[in-house]
Amino acid sequence: MSTGNPDVPPQTLAEAKAQFIHxxxxxxxxxxxxxxxxxxxxxxxxxxxxxSTEDIMSQLTISRGNAxxxxxxxxxxxxxxxxxxxxxRREYFVAEKDMLQxxxxxxxxxxxxELDPMKRTLDQLATLPGDAADADYRAFHTTLxxxxxxxxxxxxxxxxLMLAERSWFWDKFFKLFL
Numbered sequence: 001m002s003t004g005n006p007d008v009p010p011q012t013l014a015e016a017k018a019q020f021i022h023x024x025x026x027x028x029x030x031x032x033x034x035x036x037x038x039x040x041x042x043x044x045x046x047x048x049x050x051x052s053t054e055d056i057m058s059q060l061t062i063s064r065g066n067a068x069x070x071x072x073x074x075x076x077x078x079x080x081x082x083x084x085x086x087x088x089r090r091e092y093f094v095a096e097k098d099m100l101q102x103x104x105x106x107x108x109x110x111x112x113x114e115l116d117p118m119k120r121t122l123d124q125l126a127t128l129p130g131d132a133a134d135a136d137y138r139a140f141h142t143t144l145x146x147x148x149x150x151x152x153x154x155x156x157x158x159x160x161l162m163l164a165e166r167s168w169f170w171d172k173f174f175k176l177f178l
Contacts, residue, residue, distance in 0.1 A: 017046050036062060040070045041079055044095035050083040052090045078105040104162045111158050115151060122148045
């Protein structure tokens with residue numbers, strides 16, 4: 001798939017889609033997901049119709065195994081849905097296109113994969129017995145407590161974002177920048 005020069009405005013819809021898919025893929029690596037996962041998600045985001053695994057493979061020039069594994073992961077995140085077609089053996093996939101719902105799905109997956117395990121480990125480390133008079137123990141315990149408080153606050157904020165109604169979310173989001 002040709003991505004063209006990002007400094008030159010696309011001349012066609014196909015060029016614009018390719019540039020978006022490339023951008024989403026590169027950005028995905030900054031978000032902690034593979035480039036391919038982000039590209040498959042981007043392809044399905046901009047596709048007006050559901051695509052089969054074969055369509056995804058063809059358009060992104062990726063292997064069947066890579067496409068299948070990536071689709072399964074996106075399904076697990078709740079970012080894709082299967083579309084069944086009567087009489088068809090192939091499975092078709094469509095992306096969740098409501099960006100607030102996409103944000104919720106990503107937050108839920110990242111929280112489950114990253115924040116929850118970190119909180120469990122911090123809780124285990126906090127049970128370490130020690131002498132409060134020992135400077136090393138006190139420094140460790142203070143740092144651990146600070147991180148636990150931040151993790152707990154982050155967890156509460158992310159939970160609120162996952163439950164947020166559209167109007168509340170956008171009102172709060174835009175107030176950050178205006």
